[in-house]
Amino acid sequence: MDQHSALPPVELMPKDLSAYRKGNRGVDYVHTFDSGRPGPHVIVNALTHGNEFCGMIAVTTLFERGIRPLRGKLTLVFANVDAYHRFDPAQPFESRFVERDFNRVWDLDTLEGPDETVDVKRARALRHIYAEADALLDLHSTSYAVPPMLIHEPHEKLRPLARHLRSPLHHVILPGVKHPGRPLIQYGAFGDPAATPVALVVECGQHFARTSGDLAIGVTMRFLDYAGMIPADLAAQYAPLAGEPQRYEVMDVLVAKTDQFRFAAPFVGFEELAGGALIAVDGDEEIRAPKGGCTLIMPARRILKGRDVVSLARPLA
Ligand SMILES: [Zn+2]
Known part of the structure; x- marks a missing residue:
């Protein structure tokens, strides 16, 4: 959905x-x-x-x-x-x-x-x-x-x-x-x-x-x-944008275990979450940000059981 x-x-x-x-x-x-x-x-x-x-x-x-x-x-x-x-x-x-x-x-x-x-x-x-x-x-x-x-x-x-x-x-x-x-x-x-x-x-x-x-x-x-x-x-004619890239490393990919997976907020991507912050509820399970916090990458719009729904990343220096 x-x-x-x-x-x-x-x-x-x-x-x-x-x-x-x-x-x-x-x-x-x-x-x-x-x-x-x-x-x-x-x-x-x-x-x-x-x-x-x-x-x-x-x-x-x-x-x-x-x-x-x-x-x-x-x-x-x-x-x-x-x-x-x-x-x-x-x-x-x-x-x-x-x-x-x-x-x-x-x-x-x-x-x-x-x-x-x-x-x-x-x-x-x-x-x-x-x-x-x-x-x-x-x-x-x-x-x-x-x-x-x-x-x-x-x-x-x-x-x-x-x-x-x-x-x-x-x-x-x-x-x-x-x-x-x-x-x-x-x-x-x-x-x-x-x-x-x-x-x-x-x-x-x-x-x-x-x-x-x-x-x-x-x-x-x-x-x-x-x-x-x-x-x-x-x-x-197609020179890149000025500036240095911000690099992120993906630490984990969340997969929906149930059809009841719901994000805790209308995330769109690149939200910075503090450690322990609620990311989603999947059936009875609460999914929280890892200890050091994380950046959300590409939350899915359509959630399907067994499919990846969002990546958790950390910015690299
Ligand atoms: Zn694509």
Whole structure:
């Protein structure tokens, strides 16, 4: 159910993606542009969640502007298109996925198991594409209007990319915290600190906000610039925000144990709670902030038993 009944304004609407359906990789909605020159293979991934349109805006912008890599290969993916096609503006949160969250299936047990959901089948169709990437940018948006954030694992290999992207200026690091089901950025070599491929998530702002599309375009251009794929004068138009990132480390991920999980207040994210403060009541259980306090990251709008509902983080110096 919905923690807050008010819906955000829907400023971004789905675009017709039928022109992008037939790609050149034998998988629908996947296009690879090969510069013919040596260089990395990078992937810009939109629509991991069907109702998060900012990535779709960024990828269609790359198509419309005819952006082609100066070196290496660039692959553009519209991921969970089945979920995207179910968007209903009267129920804008219902089309995050069809049957199963596409961003919680990236472990081999799920990918090679018996699950026959639409979302897992799509993941199976895409996994060999993702496995080719040297770098992957996974574009998302948030349920609530909180500052945009960059999310990645703690591996040293991610530092230079995070530093190059710089903004958004909230960086959230997930050290060994496992959500129920693996996110795409932990799939295969991405999650292996000893392997070179890197993947990170950018949460570009609130779902359906026009600004989330603008931010997604900017961060995508900096990502392509990091890979040396676009001319310097184009990259210069998308300089990061001034200022140093504030970094947070996720300490714990709360999972709803019952259907009665309720937050103690209408949290939206980045609230700083003192140690012992009530976060939520889950059935008969009170869930309180750990001793040293915590910062709430991305409380879910739709609470579902067995799913993660909020991350607890601490600011890093
Ligand atoms: Zn998302």
